[in-house]
Amino acid sequence: MPITNRAGGCVYRLNGEIDHHRAHRLTRELEQEIDTRLPGALELDFSGVTFMDSSGIALVLRAKRGMDELGGSLRLTHLPRQAERVLRTAGIHRMVDMNGDREEE
Numbered sequence: 854m855p856i857t858n859r860a861g862g863c864v865y866r867l868n869g870e871i872d873h874h875r876a877h878r879l880t881r882e883l884e885q886e887i888d889t890r891l892p893g894a895l896e897l898d899f900s901g902v903t904f905m906d907s908s909g910i911a912l913v914l915r916a917k918r919g920m921d922e923l924g925g926s927l928r929l930t931h932l933p934r935q936a937e938r939v940l941r942t943a944g945i946h947r948m949v950d951m952n953g954d955r956e957e958e
Contacts (some may be wrong), residue, residue, distance in 0.1 A: 855860060855862065855893075856889070862894030862895055863885065863892040863894075867901060868900075869903060870904040870905070871912060871936075872906050876912050880915050883915070885954070887916070887919040891922075895919075895925060895926070897929050899930065900930075902936050906939065910943045913929065914948075928949070929945075929953075937951065
């Protein structure tokens with residue numbers, strides 16, 4: 854997963870399918886990056902995501918927990934409609950900023 858530094862934080866670009874098989878590995882990678890970089894803000898860029906099931910909810914919640922522990926913020930951007938529906942159904946929009954740019958389907 855490509856990660857880039859940005860003033861005050863990092864952008865983590867997700868791509869492909871985020872399903873049960875892949876979400877566990879992505880979560881471990883993301884937690885390691887948070888522990889290493891200690892960003893003040895983290896943006897999860899979903900622009901490359903083609904499908905996401907409920908496993909993506911766990912990925913977002915783990916990222917939120919890591920950022921909360923650092924006193925930082927988490928923002929989700931470029932959400933495809935399908936991924937946004939999954940996250941909104943779970944109530945993630947009440948815990949995490951999902952008001953970033955949205956992708957068109």
